Amino acid sequence: xxxxxxxxxxxxxxxxxxxxxxxxxxxxxxxxxxxxxxxxxxxxxxxxxxxxxxxxxxxxxxxxxxxxxxxxxxxxxxxxxxxxxxxxxxxxxxxxxxxxxxxxxxxxxxxxxxxxxxxxxxxxxxxxxxxxxxxxxxxxxxxxxxxxxxxxxxxxxxxxxxxxxxxxxxxxxxxxxxxxxxxxxxxxxxxxxxxxxxxxxxxxxxxxxxxxxxxxxxxxxxxxxxxxxxxxxxxxxxxxxxxxxxxxxxxxxxxxxxxxxxxxxxxxxxxxxxxxxxxxxxxxxxxxxxxxxxxxxxxxxxxxxxxxxxxxxxxxxxxxxxxxxxxxxxxxxxxxxxxxxxxxxx
Amino acid sequence: xxxxxxxxxxxxxxxxxxxxxxxxxxxxxxxxxxxxxxxxxxxxxxxxxxxxxxxxxxxxxxxxxxxxxxxxxxxxxxxxxxxxxxxxxxxxxxxxxxxxxxxxxxxxxxxxxxxxxxxxxxxxxxxxxxxxxxxxxxxxxxxxxxxxxxxxxxxxxxxxxxxxxxxxxxxxxxxxxxxxxxxxxxxxxxxxxxxxxxxxxxxxxxxxxxxxxxxxxxxxxxxxxxxxxxxxxxxxxxxxxxxxxxxxxxxxxxxxxxxxxxxxxxxxxxxxxxxxxxxxxxxxxxxxxxxxxxxxxxxxxxxxxxxxxxxxxxxxxxxxxxxxxxxxxxxxxxxxxxxxxxxxxx
DNA sequence: CTGAAAGCGCTTACAG
DNA sequence: CTGAAAGCGCTTACAG
Numbered sequence: 001x002x003x004x005x006x007x008x009x010x011x012x013x014x015x016x017x018x019x020x021x022x023x024x025x026x027x028x029x030x031x032x033x034x035x036x037x038x039x040x041x042x043x044x045x046x047x048x049x050x051x052x053x054x055x056x057x058x059x060x061x062x063x064x065x066x067x068x069x070x071x072x073x074x075x076x077x078x079x080x081x082x083x084x085x086x087x088x089x090x091x092x093x094x095x096x097x098x099x100x101x102x103x104x105x106x107x108x109x110x111x112x113x114x115x116x117x118x119x120x121x122x123x124x125x126x127x128x129x130x131x132x133x134x135x136x137x138x139x140x141x142x143x144x145x146x147x148x149x150x151x152x153x154x155x156x157x158x159x160x161x162x163x164x165x166x167x168x169x170x171x172x173x174x175x176x177x178x179x180x181x182x183x184x185x186x187x188x189x190x191x192x193x194x195x196x197x198x199x200x201x202x203x204x205x206x207x208x209x210x211x212x213x214x215x216x217x218x219x220x221x222x223x224x225x226x227x228x229x230x231x232x233x234x235x236x237x238x239x240x241x242x243x244x245x246x247x248x249x250x251x252x253x254x255x256x257x258x259x260x261x262x263x264x265x266x267x268x269x270x271x272x273x274x275x276x277x278x279x280x281x282x283x284x285x286x287x288x289x290x291x292x293x294x295x296x297x298x299x300x301x302x303x304x305x306x307x308x309x310x311x312x313x314x315x316x317x318x319x320x321x322x323x324x325x326x327x328x329x330x331x332x333x334x335x336x337x338x339x340x341x342x343x344x345x346x
Numbered sequence: 347x348x349x350x351x352x353x354x355x356x357x358x359x360x361x362x363x364x365x366x367x368x369x370x371x372x373x374x375x376x377x378x379x380x381x382x383x384x385x386x387x388x389x390x391x392x393x394x395x396x397x398x399x400x401x402x403x404x405x406x407x408x409x410x411x412x413x414x415x416x417x418x419x420x421x422x423x424x425x426x427x428x429x430x431x432x433x434x435x436x437x438x439x440x441x442x443x444x445x446x447x448x449x450x451x452x453x454x455x456x457x458x459x460x461x462x463x464x465x466x467x468x469x470x471x472x473x474x475x476x477x478x479x480x481x482x483x484x485x486x487x488x489x490x491x492x493x494x495x496x497x498x499x500x501x502x503x504x505x506x507x508x509x510x511x512x513x514x515x516x517x518x519x520x521x522x523x524x525x526x527x528x529x530x531x532x533x534x535x536x537x538x539x540x541x542x543x544x545x546x547x548x549x550x551x552x553x554x555x556x557x558x559x560x561x562x563x564x565x566x567x568x569x570x571x572x573x574x575x576x577x578x579x580x581x582x583x584x585x586x587x588x589x590x591x592x593x594x595x596x597x598x599x600x601x602x603x604x605x606x607x608x609x610x611x612x613x614x615x616x617x618x619x620x621x622x623x624x625x626x627x628x629x630x631x632x633x634x635x636x637x638x639x640x641x642x643x644x645x646x647x648x649x650x651x652x653x654x655x656x657x658x659x660x661x662x663x664x665x666x667x668x669x670x671x672x673x674x675x676x677x678x679x680x681x682x683x684x685x686x687x688x689x690x691x692x
Numbered sequence: 693c694t695g696a697a698a699g700c701g702c703t704t705a706c707a708g
Numbered sequence: 709c710t711g712a713a714a715g716c717g718c719t720t721a722c723a724g
Binding site for chain 1: 701
Binding site: 004053054055056057058059060061066067068076077080089090094097098101102103104105106107108109126128129151289 | 350388397399401402403406407412413414422423424426433436437440443444447448449450451452453454455456457466470471472473474497
């Protein structure tokens with residue numbers, strides 16, 4: 001079994017120094033490096049003859065960069081449920097990484113005893129394996145992001161993340177404008193009573209949506225009615241709940257998650273009502289296939305693929321300290337009219 | 347901005363040599379290496395204090411393991427189309443890698459000018475960054491597999507692959523038995539004229555299916571009728587094609603790909619026939635969601651997730667030269683009865 | 693235009 | 709039980 005050839009073997013065969021081989025390989029044409037065409041050809045011939053392939057490990061060690069981009073998720077990166085959530089991000093990440101010549105390092109080993117993932121809990125920050133990392137996941141730990149920042153580890157979050165005491169680089173979606181757009185749309189259809197149904201979470205995207213809700217209302221000369229704003233378990237969305245709101249003048253519901261849509265539909269069925277005849281609904285996000293019912297709901301699409309791609313681009317710029325690129329990027333969402341909104345009955 | 351600590355920093359802080367740090371890190375308990383518990387603890391404390399993480403690149407170069415498993419695909423690993431194909435493999439790969447403490451290195455950078463991926467074409471065999479690799483993809487290059495084998499690079503293919511002059515380690519699915527099972531099932535329903543419709547490809551899985559077809563027929567005392575075996579473009583499956591075969595006594599079609607099922611259905615519609623009343627069909631594989639029509643077809647499921655997991659396990663054993671594990675693993679498929687098979691009309 | 697030499701950050705015989 | 713030193717295969721100032 002012949003051992004694979006080294007750079008030195010190529011150099012010897014071509015009658016040059018390893019330095020020259022390296023220069024040819026890396027196409028260096030600096031001001032002070034110039035390889036004669038003949039030498040160059042001799043080196044290339046030797047490479048061809050020996051079937052030489054540079055060892056990327058040695059290359060990385062000597063060169064400082066290893067051209068590895070980490071991908072860290074706070075949940076399984078290939079979830080069995082809810083597979084549509086991560087996938088488009090990964091498509092974008094892969095595309096852009098490929099375009100820029102990076103490989104992707106998925107941190108699958110960092111699972112704690114509780115099944116959750118953590119960057120630091122396992123002693124060492126494995127992220128250091130990569131030149132930098134893309135982070136994604138709904139339930140990140142702010143403390144870890146802070147520590148990463150303090151260590152000056154280059155990373156970009158996919159999704160807006162705010163951490164006190166640190167400036168987090170991210171590529172997010174404009175939930176504020178998208179939500180405001182939905183509300184304005186409802187208002188344009190003469191809705192005045194628009195209730196907000198959120199999940200029992202408090203994170204950036206929920207806050208952005210609620211912000212957009214307020215903006216949209218104000219735009220139409222309305223104000224937020226606290227009695228119509230709920231942040232609750234989806235089970236709370238009962239027929240009685242819906243009925244009570246309709247009685248108070250609510251004519252439309254905007255909701256954070258498609259599971260709530262399901263509940264609204266079954267409540268309507270219970271009440272002998274139909275959507276959008278008796279009331280309208282809109283989803284503040286993507287109708288993912290996770291929903292039991294695939295209805296054509298008014299919603300907006302989150303540019304997941306583009307977010308992934310931009311995150312990689314941002315990280316790459318950071319690593320090659322390219323000229324001042326943005327620290328934060330917010331991409332627009334696209335409005336989906338759907339068929340769940342109609343003018344109110346009255 | 348503090349640079350990340352090196353092994354030497356840990357050594358200094360703990361008051362030991364780099365050698366000792368390395369030994370502690372790699373848990374070496376050879377006959378002639380023994381670290382006192384106190385020293386060990388001092389080293390661990392220093393690591394903790396500094397937040398030290400060994401540089402995997404240096405580790406590899408020096409000859410150690412870096413706990414990175416490569417994943418190389420001959421097509422985009424996160425395809426936009428046909429997303430169901432790779433995904434289950436990846437789920438299994440991630441699960442098992444996580445369980446064994448490996449991280450995953452996705453080779454996204456190795457795209458050639460033609461958009462195809464190639465291990466060697468790009469000047470450096472990046473696979474070497476990882477301790478070993480899982481390979482998957484429909485259109486592999488035999489030459490590359492041969493070369494990897496010659497270089498003694500540890501890898502496992504997901505799917506049976508045969509290369510002349512080399513023994514390829516793989517985890518495959520038992521297409522032979524699964525196909526034979528389908529044919530036997532048809533025979534048990536009194537079918538005697540069973541046509542085989544394949545795609546215009548020649549690869550291991552197509553060959554295995556055809557082998558199983560022959561076995562199934564023989565089991566029932568039948569033989570392969572060459573006039574009923576086709577390896578062709580799906581477009582060739584026209585109404586006339588179907589009609590001609592039925593006239594010759596064909597009562598059932600077994601097909602390699604779900605696109606052919608679609609053609610059979612539209613042919614039936616053209617002829618005013620229905621499936622399975624007028625003829626039966628069965629798919630030799632998974633009905634993936636790629637098909638336009640999601641019919642409940644007789645088929646078998648390929649244990650993709652399990653294949654991914656087993657491939658990782660096999661590779662890990664290889665890397666830790668565990669006691670003689672199998673070189674090749676063939677996993678059984680599961681029969682799916684469906685509703686596209688009924689006894690023939692006559 | 694090209695080469696000798698140091699260095700990247702580890703591991704591992706080999707001494708002691 | 710632990711350390712000094714060589715070596716893994718490259719890149720890159722620095723000379724010339």
